[in-house]
Amino acid sequence: MTALSRDPAAIPPREHLHVVTGDVRDFTTVAQTIEDAHAVISTLGRQRRGPAICTEGTRTILSAMAADRPRRLLILTNYGVAESRHRSLYVAASWLLERSVLRDKEHMEALVRPSETEWTLVRAPILTNGPRTGRYRTGTDLRLTFTSKVSRADIAEFMLSELEENAYLRQGVAITS
Structure with missing residues (x-):
């Protein structure tokens, strides 16, 4: 398994994990990283200020995948974008507090949906650093x-x-514990 990270020190060492240092917006780096992969899992995230890394990185990933690379793509996104943008206090507050982040995720999803990949969008709420429990709901x-x-x-x-x-x-699927 190979992971691409701009900060490899943020990824704890694990057996059978090779960490590549690089920028997800660089086509050559992404293409080399996914060359022998069976699937791509993207967990890109964006700060309130800064580049639209989710959109830009996903554009690069999709371009690399189009060059006869793996077809399966799983992307971590946020609840409250696209068809999960329901009229609720939770979604309204999310957009009020994280507009630039959610806009980036919506643009990212818009790139993925018409792609030739076999995609799944995983829509998450607040993420914690808690342990794996195996007790979560999806739908x-x-x-x-x-x-x-x-x-x-x-x-x-x-x-x-x-x-x-x-x-x-x-499909887009929400997840919560």
Whole structure:
């Protein structure tokens, strides 16, 4: 397994994990990183200020995947974008506080949907650094609230299981504990 990171020190060492230092916006780096991959999992995130890294990085990933690379793509996104942008206090507050982040995620999703990839969009609420519990709910019509949260470890477990199951192929799926 290979991970591309602008800050490899942020990824704890793990057996069978090769970490590549680079920028997800650089086509050559991304193409080399995914060359022998069976799938691509993207967990790009953006700060309130800064480049639209999710949109720009996803554009690069999709270009690299179009060159006869892996077809399967799982992307971590946010609840409250695209069809999960329901009229709720949770979504309204999210957009009020994180407009630039959510706009970046919406543009990212707009690139993914018409792509030739076999994509799944994983829509998360607040992420925690808690342990993997295996106790989380997923669904295409799941409504999240202010108390919704999920650990990064549970997100990772779900995304890896989705690679095998393909239960949400070409769909957006919400997740919460």
